[in-house]
Amino acid sequence: MTIDLTFGGRVRLPLITAPMFLVSTPELALAACSAGVIGSFPAHGTRTRDDFERWLQQMESGIQVMRDKGLNPAPYAVNLVVHPSNKRYPGDLALCEKYKVELILTSKGAPNDAFDRIHQYGGLAFHDVATKRHAEKALKAGADGIIAVCTGAGGHTGQQNPFALVHEIRQLTDKPIILAGALGTGQDILAAQVMGADMAYMGTRFIACKESLAADDYCEMLLQSQATDVFETSALDGFPASFLIPSLRNTGLDIEQLKRMLPGDKINADTVKKRYAGIWASGQGCSKVTTRESAVTVCEQLTCEYQTAKQRVMTALV
Numbered sequence: 001m002t003i004d005l006t007f008g009g010r011v012r013l014p015l016i017t018a019p020m021f022l023v024s025t026p027e028l029a030l031a032a033c034s035a036g037v038i039g040s041f042p043a044h045g046t047r048t049r050d051d052f053e054r055w056l057q058q059m060e061s062g063i064q065v066m067r068d069k070g071l072n073p074a075p076y077a078v079n080l081v082v083h084p085s086n087k088r089y090p091g092d093l094a095l096c097e098k099y100k101v102e103l104i105l106t107s108k109g110a111p112n113d114a115f116d117r118i119h120q121y122g123g124l125a126f127h128d129v130a131t132k133r134h135a136e137k138a139l140k141a142g143a144d145g146i147i148a149v150c151t152g153a154g155g156h157t158g159q160q161n162p163f164a165l166v167h168e169i170r171q172l173t174d175k176p177i178i179l180a181g182a183l184g185t186g187q188d189i190l191a192a193q194v195m196g197a198d199m200a201y202m203g204t205r206f207i208a209c210k211e212s213l214a215a216d217d218y219c220e221m222l223l224q225s226q227a228t229d230v231f232e233t234s235a236l237d238g239f240p241a242s243f244l245i246p247s248l249r250n251t252g253l254d255i256e257q258l259k260r261m262l263p264g265d266k267i268n269a270d271t272v273k274k275r276y277a278g279i280w281a282s283g284q285g286c287s288k289v290t291t292r293e294s295a296v297t298v299c300e301q302l303t304c305e306y307q308t309a310k311q312r313v314m315t316a317l318v
């Protein structure tokens with residue numbers, strides 16, 4: 001089955017706003033959807049299952065209000081951590097079934113029965129991977145698309161070059177590939193498609209949006225940052241992740257000491273827990289965020305840049 005990535009014409013820019021813990025909100029997702037971009041949030045971004053259900057209701061009613069006004073909003077997506085360590089997973093998946101969430105962004109672990117259950121109610125599942133091996137496993141289990149998280153991504157990051165990873169995944173499948181890692185402009189979206197992906201996935205670009213939960217200090221730090229201000233380490237929770245260096249320093253962490261840590265070394269878990277609120281994630285694309293705007297404005301700007309880039313490339317190639 002070929003997947004219609006425009007979702008019947010509702011998606012007008014091949015972009016998903018990536019789910020971000022303690023950053024994404026229904027307001028941000030709805031703003032993206034209104035601009036023809038797939039908006040998302042993580043189920044675990046809510047404190048309880050009741051809160052998660054309230055967010056789903058907010059999405060459903062927000063989308064309905066737009067439709068009643070004659071608009072044609074893009075669908076929204078929910079991020080589910082499909083790993084046995086996520087105690088909320090069974091109940092959160094049941095809520096996605098109840099609300100028939102059209103697109104689920106699955107991450108971590110073996111999806112077990114998740115893909116079958118999502119397919120049974122007519123939903124699609126795009127699984128987040130950082131290597132060809134994990135893509136292979138997800139495809140075998142029935143994923144409808146692969147989110148290729150490459151080097152330079154914010155939060156938990158991949159470590160492979162995008163040209164290498166997209167190629168390796170494309171050798172496995174014709175299904176959609178959604179590219180993530182330091183993308184932040186309309187040109188980047190087009191570049192992702194040219195290199196063999198189908199859609200782009202952007203997190204960092206949306207952190208400083210007015211609808212985000214990110215603290216003002218976090219947004220201000222992001223606006224002042226460039227790629228060299230981003231540090232990748234596995235020492236916090238065992239998985240490679242990218243953070244803003246000044247935020248690591250502000251919480252008392254020593255970058256030189258982090259650099260000397262060996263694979264598998266982790267800093268004291270209590271220290272991390274106590275300070276986690278002040279450690280701020282960012283991808284290397286942070287310099288593409290220069291102002292605090294609404295997500296609608298960002299999506300409109302990306303759409304404009306994407307169209308201009310397409311024109312420029314077509315003219316240049318003739």
Ligand SMILES: Cc1cc2nc3c(=O)[nH]c(=O)nc-3n(C[C@H](O)[C@H](O)[C@H](O)COP(=O)(O)O)c2cc1C
Nearest residue numbers: 018019020021042153154155182202203204281283
């Ligand atoms: C602050 C922050 C929180 C994140 N939280 C999640 C999360 O809860 N679930 C998830 O699958 N990915 C999470 N990510 C990763 C993003 O979904 C996405 O893969 C990443 O932002 C893409 O790279 P970019 O930031 O360079 O655009 C997070 C990223 C950031 C920056």
